[in-house]
Amino acid sequence: MKNLILLAVVVAMCGCAPKDYKDATLPVEERVEALLSQMTLEEKVGQMSQYCGVEHVRVRDMRIAQKRKKIAANDDANAYYPGINADTLLRWTEEGKIGSYLHVLTVEEANMLQEHAMRSRLGIPLIFGIDAIHGNALAPDNTNYPTNIGLACSFNPDMAYKIARQTAKEMRAMNMHWTFNPNVDVARDGRWGRCGETYGEDTYLVGSMGVASVKGYQGNLDSQDDVLACIKHLIAGSQSVNGSNAAPTDVSERTLREVFLPPYERCLTEVKAGSLMTAHNEISGIPCHASKWLMEDVMRGECGFEGFVVSDWMDIERLHNLHAVAENRKEAFYQSIMAGMDMHMHGIYWFDEVIELVREGRIPESRIDESVRRILTAKFRLGLFENPYADVEQGAKVRLCEEHRQTALEAARQSIVLVKNDGILPLDVRKYKRVMVTGVNADDQGILGDWSSKQRPENVTTILEGLREVAPQTEFVFVNQGVYPNKMKQEKVDEAVRKARTADLNIVVVGEQGARYMKGRTCGENRDRANIELLGLQEELVRRVAASGKPTIMVVVAGRPQNVEWADENLPAILYAWEPGMYGGQAVAEILYGKVNPSAKMSMTIPRGSGQIGVYYNYKPSHYFHKYLDQNPYPLYHFGYGLSYTTFEYSDLSLSTEKISADGTVDVEVTITNTGERDGVEIAQLYIRDCYSSVTRPVKELKDFARVELKAGESKLVKFTITPDKLQFYNADMQRIVEPGEFKVMVGSSSRDEDLMTASFVVE
Ligand code: BGC
Numbered sequence: 001m002k003n004l005i006l007l008a009v010v011v012a013m014c015g016c017a018p019k020d021y022k023d024a025t026l027p028v029e030e031r032v033e034a035l036l037s038q039m040t041l042e043e044k045v046g047q048m049s050q051y052c053g054v055e056h057v058r059v060r061d062m063r064i065a066q067k068r069k070k071i072a073a074n075d076d077a078n079a080y081y082p083g084i085n086a087d088t089l090l091r092w093t094e095e096g097k098i099g100s101y102l103h104v105l106t107v108e109e110a111n112m113l114q115e116h117a118m119r120s121r122l123g124i125p126l127i128f129g130i131d132a133i134h135g136n137a138l139a140p141d142n143t144n145y146p147t148n149i150g151l152a153c154s155f156n157p158d159m160a161y162k163i164a165r166q167t168a169k170e171m172r173a174m175n176m177h178w179t180f181n182p183n184v185d186v187a188r189d190g191r192w193g194r195c196g197e198t199y200g201e202d203t204y205l206v207g208s209m210g211v212a213s214v215k216g217y218q219g220n221l222d223s224q225d226d227v228l229a230c231i232k233h234l235i236a237g238s239q240s241v242n243g244s245n246a247a248p249t250d251v252s253e254r255t256l257r258e259v260f261l262p263p264y265e266r267c268l269t270e271v272k273a274g275s276l277m278t279a280h281n282e283i284s285g286i287p288c289h290a291s292k293w294l295m296e297d298v299m300r301g302e303c304g305f306e307g308f309v310v311s312d313w314m315d316i317e318r319l320h321n322l323h324a325v326a327e328n329r330k331e332a333f334y335q336s337i338m339a340g341m342d343m344h345m346h347g348i349y350w351f352d353e354v355i356e357l358v359r360e361g362r363i364p365e366s367r368i369d370e371s372v373r374r375i376l377t378a379k380f381r382l383g384l385f386e387n388p389y390a391d392v393e394q395g396a397k398v399r400l401c402e403e404h405r406q407t408a409l410e411a412a413r414q415s416i417v418l419v420k421n422d423g424i425l426p427l428d429v430r431k432y433k434r435v436m437v438t439g440v441n442a443d444d445q446g447i448l449g450d451w452s453s454k455q456r457p458e459n460v461t462t463i464l465e466g467l468r469e470v471a472p473q474t475e476f477v478f479v480n481q482g483v484y485p486n487k488m489k490q491e492k493v494d495e496a497v498r499k500a501r502t503a504d505l506n507i508v509v510v511g512e513q514g515a516r517y518m519k520g521r522t523c524g525e526n527r528d529r530a531n532i533e534l535l536g537l538q539e540e541l542v543r544r545v546a547a548s549g550k551p552t553i554m555v556v557v558a559g560r561p562q563n564v565e566w567a568d569e570n571l572p573a574i575l576y577a578w579e580p581g582m583y584g585g586q587a588v589a590e591i592l593y594g595k596v597n598p599s600a601k602m603s604m605t606i607p608r609g610s611g612q613i614g615v616y617y618n619y620k621p622s623h624y625f626h627k628y629l630d631q632n633p634y635p636l637y638h639f640g641y642g643l644s645y646t647t648f649e650y651s652d653l654s655l656s657t658e659k660i661s662a663d664g665t666v667d668v669e670v671t672i673t674n675t676g677e678r679d680g681v682e683i684a685q686l687y688i689r690d691c692y693s694s695v696t697r698p699v700k701e702l703k704d705f706a707r708v709e710l711k712a713g714e715s716k717l718v719k720f721t722i723t724p725d726k727l728q729f730y731n732a733d734m735q736r737i738v739e740p741g742e743f744k745v746m747v748g749s750s751s752r753d754e755d756l757m758t759a760s761f762v763v764e
Contacts, residue, residue, distance in 0.1 A: 021385075022123075028380045032373050038122060041365065044372045045354050046097040047124065050310070051346050052079040053104035054086035054113065061085060079103075081348045096120035097351055099375060100178075100343065102129040105139045105453070107390050110175035114388045125384035127375070129230070129310070132179040133197055133451040134581060135167050135408070138516070140453050142170045143404040143582065144460070147449040147514075147559055148183060148209070150415035150578030152199035152603035153642070155683045155705050157212035159411055164216025166404045168227040173395030177382050178228040179217055180277060184210040184263035185233060187604060188616045191243030193527035196449050196514060196559025196579055198238065200603030201616045201639060204702045207263035214271045221274060221381045228378050231267045233279035233312060234294055236260045243613065244528035246280035254695075256283070257730055265303045274307040274378055278341070280315055287323040289315045290332075295340030308342035308374035316344060330357065337363055342371035400459065405583070412580040412587035418598040418643040419606075420567075420574040424551055426594025426645060429471050432505035432551075437464050438479040438496040439509030439541065441557040446483060449514040449559050449579025450524030459582055463509055463555065466585030470593050477503060484513050484520045485535035493541050500548035507592070508545055510538045511558035514579055523559045531610035532563050542567055555588055561606045565636055576602070576637070594645060599681035599707070601642035601750065605635045617751040618698035640685050640702070641750035646676030646712065650684075653747055653757040659764055662727075662738040666761050668720040670747045674710035682708045686720045687746040687756065693739055694731055700746055720747075727763065740764055 019026055021035035036044075060078050092098050093116040104110050110128050117126045134151070136142040145151065145163045164182075171179060186206050187198040199209040210231065219226040236256060240247035251260070267273040276299065278288040288294060289311055299305040319325050319332035326332035330353040333344075337354065344350040357363045379385065398404075418425070441447060443464040445455060461469070467476055479496040481488050500506045512523035512535065521527055522535055533539065543566065546552040553573040556562055557580075567574055575598075577588050590596040607615045611631055617639035627633045649672070656667035672682055687700035703726040706718050722745070727738045740763045748756035 024386050028377055031380050032376045035122065035124070035376060036369060036372060039372070041355060041358060041368070043096045043122060044368050045351055047099035047372045047375045048343050048354070048368070049098055049351050050100040050102055050129065050343055051089055051098055053101050053109055054089050055105065055109050056103050057081065057089060058086045079346060084348050090116050093117050093126070094119050096122060096124065098126065099124070100127045100129060102346065103138070104128050104130070104176070107174040107392050107395055111389050111392070114175065118388055124376075125379060125388040127178050127228070127379055127382070127384065128176045129178040129180060130171070130176050131181065131451050132167050132171055132176070133181045133183065134449065135163070136170050136174065136176060137448065137452040139174060140455060141459070142399050143167075143408050144448055144452055144455060145408045145411050146415040146581040146584065147196045147579040148199050149196045149559060149603055150580055151411060152205055152209050153417050153578065153600035154411065154414035155205065155601060156414055156707055157208045159414060160209045160212040161216040162407055163411060164213040165219075166407055168217050168219070169225050170399045170404065171227050172224055173390060173398040175390035176227065177384065178230065178275065180230045180232060182210045182213040182229065182231060182267070183233070184231050184267060185236070185238040186260050186263065187238040189239055189243045189614050190532040190561035190607065191529050191613055192238055192240070192245065193524050193529070193560065194238070194245060194450075195561070195604065196524065197451070201605060202603070202618070202702050203259050203262050205603060205705070207266040210263045210267045211270050214267050214273045218271070218274060222383070224383060224387055226382065228274040228382065230275040230277050230310065231264055231273045232277035234264065234276055234288055234299070235279055236283060237279040237281040240281055245526050249281045249283050251283070253734065254730055257734070261298065264299070268299070268303040268305050272306065275310055276305065276307065277310050277312050278315065280312055280318070282323060287319055287325060289341065290319050290325060290335045290339050292339040300340070306374070308371065308378065309340055310343040311336065311341055311345045313345050314347055316341065316350070317347060329353065333357065334362055337367065337371075342374055408581050409583040409586060412584045413590065413596045415578060415600050416580060416587055416591055416598060417576040417600040417602055418591065419576050419637050419641070420571070421643055422572045424553060424572040425592060427471075427505070427592050429473055429593070432474065434475045434477065434502070434504050435467070436477045436479065436496065436499045436503035436506045437467060437509070438481055438506070438545070439538070440481050440483060440485045440488065440513060441511055442509040443478060443480065444483045445515050446513045446518075447557055447577070447580055447584035448582065450516050452515055452517070454515070454517050455582065461583050461585040463585040463588050466587070466589035467507070467592070469586065470589035470595060481541070483518065484522065485511070485538050486522060487520065488537040488541070490537065493537050493544065496541060497544045497548065500545040500550055500552070503550055506545050506548065506550055506552040507555060508542050508552060509555045509557060510534055510542060510564070511556045511562055512560070514559045532561050532607065532613060533610060534562055534564070539566065542571075546570060561604060563607065563609045563636070565608045568636055576606070597645045597678050597680045598642065599644060599683065601640045601683045602637050603639070605639045606637040608632060608636045618701050620696045621699055639751045640683075641752060641755075642683070644680045644682070646674055646678040646680040648680070648682040648710070648749060649673045649675045650748055650757050653759050655745065655759050655761050657761060659762050662740070662763055663724050665724070666722040668722060668745055668747065670718050670757065671715055672708055672710065672718055673715040674712055677712050679709075679711045682710060682749065684708055684718050685748060685750065687751065688722065688726060689744040689746070690727065690729065690739065691742040691744055691760070693729065693741070695729070697729055700751065702751070738763060
């Protein structure tokens with residue numbers, strides 16, 4: 001009553017009624033303030049609270065009941081909420097205590113949950129988040145594109161944009177509003193199971209693909225086809241001390257700023273990504289979830305980030321129960337919020353304990369208001385207040401539509417790298433009439449990679465199916481090696497070896513099982529390895545099949561580098577397919593049979609073996625001063641390397657000037673000629689080296705690239721412009737500057753020295 005009187009007095013004094021936050025004609029800022037002014041503390045903290053979907057909780061409860069097994073309270077991988085069932089979550093939703101759900105996998109569930117939210121006092125809609133990493137593939141019946149590591153091999157940001165745009169449409173068709181992508185980690189360690197989620201090892205390429213994806217997801221964040229992007233994971237979890245997920249990272253501020261931060265900066269300054277997720281790991285002693293420096297100083301202060309920060313899965317709790325920087329859970333919540341955290345990715349203690357922290361006066365309510373403002377801004381901009389539900393029938397027309405399927409196929413064609421070919425490819429159907437196909441992933445959905453659910457068989461073309469479609473006149477004999485490389489059976493290897501002898505050609509598919517729904521998957525999140533050798537009996541399979549004396553070629557399906565050194569030395573052809581998605585099998589077959597001319601280039605260096613893990617192309621000058629005594633120190637496949645069925649020649653490299661001032665630009669021109677007999681696409685790469693500098697600089701860094709389509713015999717002039725930002729680096733005082741002196745420009749078909757033409761200019 002008192003409050004009502006107060007409100008009446010305020011209204012009378014300023015002569016205006018509070019604005020109606022439901023009025024869509026008002027600017028978003030005014031709607032946010034109007035709503036915020038009416039919210040209780042509970043409703044505010046509710047907006048900062050996310051939970052796993054109720055079906056997820058129901059299925060988990062059912063499993064526990066069936067097994068009559070007590071699941072430990074800290075079994076956080078299962079999202080266990082002790083004492084809380086699906087009905088409690090629905091009630092809390094109606095009470096305005098939940099602002100977001102994740103892992104809701106059907107449109108029916110999303111709409112149902114939204115109905116509960118719309119019944120809450122203020123009718124604030126939920127925002128649904130999901131890991132739509134390569135299409136909204138965690139939910140069945142959506143288009144499933146190649147994973148990011150392969151997509152990056154296309155060096156095609158336009159394709160990344162297109163995929164993100166289509167994914168956004170398929171998400172909105174399911175009432176999903178927020179993807180936990182793009183992952184703009186820079187991945188340089190093949191032991192890390194999550195390499196496949198990233199765009200590889202190069203800062204510039206990762207940034208370019210990330211920017212294009214954010215643009216595609218978000219549009220202008222003002223239509224029913226837009227979703228919120230989430231750049232993650234801040235930061236450098238890809239470079240942990242032992243290669244495993246969530247282990248400590250200990251890189252210098254220089255490495256952070258030179259290698260890992262630029263993609264984030266670009267996604268914020270060039271396209272304003274609307275949210276970001278902090279990483280599981282610590283950086284030099286500070287867990288990212290408690291790092292004010294990262295969230296506030298660097299992201300908001302330096303990069304102008306205006307969106308909201310979401311924690312990663314139960315990671316705030318881990319400040320207490322893993323990193324041990326908080327004596328108890330409540331202290332962990334306190335630390336994280338005061339460092340800049342806005343939303344808690346699921347768990348049942350956050351809500352009450354954050355409210356206590358505010359009531360105790362430890363967290364000012366104004367700090368809570370900041371987070372709520374950011375979250376509400378996203379909800380208003382996405383139009384959730386006006387359109388809280390998705391139309392199931394309309395949505396069905398968008399998901400997996402023909403246009404999206406075609407994009408998935410084209411993206412696969414552009415992402416598969418031909419790394420070896422001594423002339424056997426394209427395969428001659430007249431010569432190879434009987435072909436033995438074997439290996440894990442040859443006929444299963446492992447080609448989909450992480451963050452995919454099991455898809456209907458008719459929506460996936462496995463490699464074997466692709467071969468049969470593309471070369472119907474050929475007899476394909478299949479020897480099934482199962483779906484897990486580490487569980488292969490000796491007798492199946494023996495069988496393949498026997499059948500190899502009677503075939504005209506053998507195709508061995510090797511790699512890892514990355515499909516998320518597969519319990520024994522060997523690749524993907526939390527599937528880190530101590531080495532990158534072929535798992536299980538795969539190396540034996542390849543060598544013995546090859547010993548049959550019949551031509552044997554290899555296809556690699558994996559979300560991270562695999563050591564295929566022996567195969568490279570002994571087999572006539574190798575195709576590195578990464579995780580090519582739903583039509584990966586068709587694309588592999590089209591390339592093997594020459595229906596498609598491969599164009600992709602490696603987005604990550606492939607080492608010669610585990611001892612080389614951590615090898616990357618943009619190393620510092622002293623890197624190879626003393627070489628290993630027991631191994632060739634140089635990688636097997638260099639960053640930017642990949643073959644085609646045609647040949648390209650670079651000529652007439654020229655610079656527009658020999659001297660510039662520190663704020664000047666240089667135009668670079670080069671002629672590329674298709675000197676072979678087939679039309680093709682060449683990915684031209686431009687690298688720069690600062691020849692002498694006050695702190696050490698990499699021997700080369702990618703600064704631009706272009707996909708150039710060339711008909712057989714055709715030449716094209718390709719132009720690049722070197723702008724001052726491409727010459728900058730951090731000096732000893734960590735100021736970003738351009739230093740005078742000579743700069744070397746390298747242009748060519750890969751990062752290998754022998755593939756590059758050079759020229760130079762001077763900054764005066
Ligand atoms: C991963 C995140 C992901 C989240 C929600 C975490 O385990 O690290 O990348 O977005 O789960 O699925």
